[in-house]
Amino acid sequence: MLELKPLFDVELDVAPWLVNCRLTPLNDHDESTSPSRKELQIVNVEKNGSVLYTWKGMKGTTCIGIYDPHNKQNKLLYVFDREVPLISCSVNMERTLLAVSILQFTRRGLPMDTFRPVSRCLTLLIEIHPVNNTKVLKAVDSDVRVQFVHPAADKRVFPENHLLVVSEDRCIEHICIRVVVEEGYRVMVQNPDRLHKDIVAEDFLWAQWDTEGQRLFYVIKKENNAVLMCIQFYPDRNYEMLLSFPLGLSLTVTKLRLVNFGYNHFQExxxxxxxxxxxxxxxxxxxxxxxxxxxxxxxxxxxxxxxxxxxxxxxxxxxxxxxxxxxxxxxxxxxxxxxxxxxxxxxxxxxxxxxxxxxxxxxxxxxxxxxxxxxxxxxxYMLSLSDLVLDCQLGKMYKADLxxxxxxxxxxxxxxxxxxxxxxxxxxxxxxxxxxxxxxxxxxxxxxxxxxxxxxxxxxxxxxxxxxxxxxxxxxxxxxxxxxxxxxxxxxxxxxxxxxxxxxxxxxxxxxxxxxxxxxxxxxxxxxxxxxxxQNPWHNTSSLRRIKTELCLKMKVDERANKHFRNILENAKKILSKVNTCSSAEQQVVPFFQEEDCHQMVLIGLMVEKLKEHLLNYLHYIGKKKIDLIVNNYVLNLLECIRQIVDEIWKKYGLKSHILCLSSGEKVNPAAFVAFHMMTRVLEAAEGLFLPLPPGYHTIHIILGVRCLPLHTLLHYIDLGVLHLTERFVTRLLEGGCTTVEYT
Incomplete structure (x- = not known):
């Protein structure tokens, strides 16, 4: 029932491009070879869906590339002149700065520089437009993840870049990086030795980066209880704490977990x-x-x-x-x-x-x-990234869908x-x-x-x-x-x-x-x-039934003098005029909306009135015009929904419009009885919620009843209120001399 729809596959979307551009090692015939799955790995997914990946390049180099899902194009971002185990990387929105963290050990477990002790992890900030300078941001013994904060797509670009540096020693730093443009194209970090840093979270047990919303969630421990914190980052200013919430969860975990900060292939x-x-x-x-x-x-x-x-x-x-x-x-x-x-x-x-x-x-x-x-x-191993699923071993990304x-x-x-x-x-x-x-x-x-x-x-x-x-x-x-x-x-x-x-x-x-x-x-x-x-206005059906009964009694006494009743009918006429413009006669299988059913019009108008009153109590801030539009559409959709149900019933059982023309010697159609039964169920459903029916519903229903039921059963259904005598039905019945009823 739930399936994963492929969005990205490094072997299909990246590998052919690498071979064509000769960005992988050559074979004996001087031809570029396709990288193996272990050498081509996804390392991060940015806000706009761009996928960062790494592979082994020419002459033992390590390369970083990016795939843009919108134009389905790849781009080489940076090349290390040696093979490096890459823990994490992130690129800013303009693709001018690249942050990376790498392990400073070879695959054999020896330091890359065996003549002096080095930190296990090195975090770098690299200028890549064009390739200029590299600055060391952090050199520690714990793994580090990096993530640029991306501004909103509809906001103008500011000269500041904001980078989160997440250390496994349970500290998250925020680094503000200002850039300047030299010679019209060279993007340089301004004052790289004096970058502004501050700590946004520490001593946490779990952290998640919300890529779409640019929010940082993390959990801290307070008196053995877990408290969820949330920091919102903004495109044009700093950040602020917007949520603190006790989870009511007793913490027994001992190790840190990071969610949506890319995937570290060197640690499970x-x-x-x-x-x-x-x-x-x-x-x-x-x-x-x-x-x-x-x-x-x-x-x-x-x-x-x-x-x-x-x-x-x-x-x-x-x-x-x-x-x-x-x-x-x-x-x-x-x-x-x-x-x-x-x-x-x-x-x-x-x-x-x-x-x-x-x-x-x-x-x-x-x-x-x-x-x-x-x-x-x-x-x-499958990793859930917000609304995406990443297969870390095969380098595939999916969208979960029903x-x-x-x-x-x-x-x-x-x-x-x-x-x-x-x-x-x-x-x-x-x-x-x-x-x-x-x-x-x-x-x-x-x-x-x-x-x-x-x-x-x-x-x-x-x-x-x-x-x-x-x-x-x-x-x-x-x-x-x-x-x-x-x-x-x-x-x-x-x-x-x-x-x-x-x-x-x-x-x-x-x-x-x-x-x-x-x-x-x-x-x-x-x-x-x-x-x-x-309280929804029609859930109190007893109150609405009383109001409708009073209106109908006043209607019989003096319809013209009753201003409230006239307003109710005006509401209904507005709705029905839109029904006529939305539903062409050719699309309708069952001929509804072709007569004036005063009782249904009262229900329609009453529903419009009470629903507007209900919404105005809670949504007055969106304005009366907007509420009028919402209510009119709601009631219109209700009538169209019931019409659609009956239309589909008639289509299912192959009924045609001639079923509404009665003839004394015509044989009863079994399909008509099934349709009658289903229309009875629809009627009961609508009346149970006190919802109006499309005008003409009761006429069509009773005509089917005449066709399908014995006389004593028909009269019994009328007595019980299951079938309703309508003016149109009685008029046609009398005009046809009790032998033919036509619905035209």
């Missing part, structure tokens, strides 16, 4: 270090994932802290028998806006819905043969309610506006029996509307319903979950305007405090 991550990763996105969500130490081989525990929801969820997985010899650490993978994956090869794959984690059935837990990710092989076909097949073949619901929401939300996918989901729902746990049609409607409105603005995520479920008491085989409320994170004194993420995260955290007051 220790299982004694903290396996933790932080994922963020533009909508202001922050998920902190970490695995607990393994206590036994029968179960495994991991937690995810959702700062934007104020929860910590701890999962315990019962490990099934598999072909794996040992239990390794799970990998945490970010796979887009909605999900974080926890993957332990050979055991389980857990897709956690980080936007809606309140119910376990909104996440998808897979085990056994379903829990596979191709081409992930658990024996190879396979639509596999997801839909799983959804179709699943027998458990929890799997069906999670897979459907995953397909609706993650696969976005794919009409073919939505059609497959609707066809699948037609073949399923009615569930007593939830209404799949309701879930499909609300999930589809939620996805569309979120694409307009992130502010809607807690104000509009994602699901009709308020609670779920079921169990998911193989996994248990416990939820606890966490303390609120402490932000810096000022949320900067330049960082949308921090403003959104702060908004999410603040909204957690007010969750009890966030």
């Amino acid at each position: 991550e220790s299982l004694e270090s903290l396996n933790l990763q932080v994922f963020t996105n533009h909508a202001g969500t922050m998920s902190v994932c970490y695995s607990h130490p393994v206590q036994n081989k029968l179960e495994f525990t991991y937690s995810i802290i959702l700062l934007h929801h104020g929860w910590r969820k701890t999962f315990t997985v019962s490990l099934e028998a598999s072909g794996c010899d040992c239990i390794s650490e799970p990998a945490f993978i970010n796979i887009g806006y909605y999900y974080v994956a926890v993957y332990m090869p050979g055991y389980f794959l857990h897709l956690i819905n980080t936007q809606h984690p309140n119910l376990a059935c909104h996440s998808l837990f897979l085990s056994g043969k379903d829990a596979k990710m191709k081409p992930w092989i658990h024996k190879r 396979n639509p076909q596999t997801l839909l097949l799983f959804m179709r073949d699943s027998k458990l309610d929890c799997h069906q619901l999670a897979a459907m929401h995953c397909a609706v939300l993650y696969l976005q506006s794919d009409s073919e996918t939505e059609a497959q989901i609707i066809h699948w729902m037609c073949d399923l029996p009615v569930s007593g746990t939830f209404d799949l049609i309701q879930e499909f409607i609300l999930g589809t509307l939620y996805r569309k409105v979120i694409s307009e603005t992130n502010a809607m995520d807690k104000l509009l319903p994602y699901s009709s479920l308020f609670n779920w008491d079921g169990e998911i085989p193989g996994i248990s979950c416990s939820t606890e409320t966490i303390s609120q994170p402490v932000f810096g004194e000022e949320i900067p305007n330049i960082q949308v993420f921090w403003k959104e995260l702060n908004r999410n955290v603040e909204s957690v405090k007010n969750l009890e007051s966030l």
Whole structure:
């Protein structure tokens, strides 16, 4: 279900270029040879996706190159005149400065200069535009990682460069490097002997570089508890501490772990270090994932802290028998806006819905043969870099993505309610506006029996509307319903979950305007405090039914004198006028919107009015015009969604428009009965949420009822309110002398 889509492969994207440019050793025939996998290695991935790699060049040299994924071109950055073991490297955005750290030992373990003692690791700053000077930044006995801070793409370039130097003695230094341009092209470091340095973090146990957001996360120990800190770096000024948050995690780790600071091919991550990763996105969500130490081989525990929801969820997985010899650490993978994956090869794959984690059935837990990710092989070391996955041994980089076909097949073949619901929401939300996918989901729902746990049609409607409105603005995520479920008491085989409320994170004194993420995260955290007051306007259906009943009674007494009622109808007419422009008659299989259904118009107008009132209470700052647009689109999408469901039902069973023309001697079509049954389910789903239906729905529904049901059953359905007599239906029935009803 989850697959790795290749983005970069050194053997395909780099090796041919090296051979063509004769940048590798020559063979006996004076031809450039292709480098071996051990000689061609990825060492870092920069903010814009550029990949830094190293290889063995001509005459025993060590070369550093860069691959630009946007124009798919390679460039040679620097050549060492001897073979050096490269620990880490980073290049600034203008590609004028290169920072590297190297081991000062040969492959035989001897110092490169055997006549004097040397430090184990040497960190250099090299001017490469053109190649001018080299400055030693650090000479220590511990490994060092280097990372340039990259300015935002839409910001102008400043004469300052900022470099992070991360030592394994648990110290992170920030170095400010000013450059000058001489002779129009020579980029030189200004005052290289007096570079400004300061310490941004020390005595930490774990650190992660957020490449996209240019943030430094690190964990320190306070009274045996782990505290997560975050420093934000800016393109045009210094940096500041913006987050301090106690993880509630008792620390037993002894070794340091560095995440997203490139990959050191001369050192493997220790299982004694903290396996933790932080994922963020533009909508202001922050998920902190970490695995607990393994206590036994029968179960495994991991937690995810959702700062934007104020929860910590701890999962315990019962490990099934598999072909794996040992239990390794799970990998945490970010796979887009909605999900974080926890993957332990050979055991389980857990897709956690980080936007809606309140119910376990909104996440998808897979085990056994379903829990596979191709081409992930658990024996190879795979490194998760934010939303990318790096195969360090083969030099390949991937993007984790859901396979639509596999997801839909799983959804179709699943027998458990929890799997069906999670897979459907995953397909609706993650696969976005794919009409073919939505059609497959609707066809699948037609073949399923009615569930007593939830209404799949309701879930499909609300999930589809939620996805569309979120694409307009992130502010809607807690104000509009994602699901009709308020609670779920079921169990998911193989996994248990416990939820606890966490303390609120402490932000810096000022949320900067330049960082949308921090403003959104702060908004999410603040909204957690007010969750009890966030009631969706149509969830209180009894109140809305009372208002609608009063309106309909006033309508019968004096329609023209009732100003409120006239406003309600005007709201509905605006929506329906847009329906007519959005849906051409040729695209419609079922002829909705061809009559005035006053009851549905009241519901449409009432929904518009109450939804605007609801949003104005919380989003007044975005303006009335924007709210009007959001509400009108929401209601319009609702009517279109119901129309699409019925259209797909009719397509599935091959019904044509002539089914709406009654004839006394015509044989009953079995497909019409199935369509009638499905339209009844759609009607129940809409009425259960007090949602309006497209005008004409009840007329078409009762015509199918006349075609399919015996007279006594038809009358019984009318008495029960399942079928509604409409003015158009009764008029056509009377005009046809009770023998023919045409819908034209």
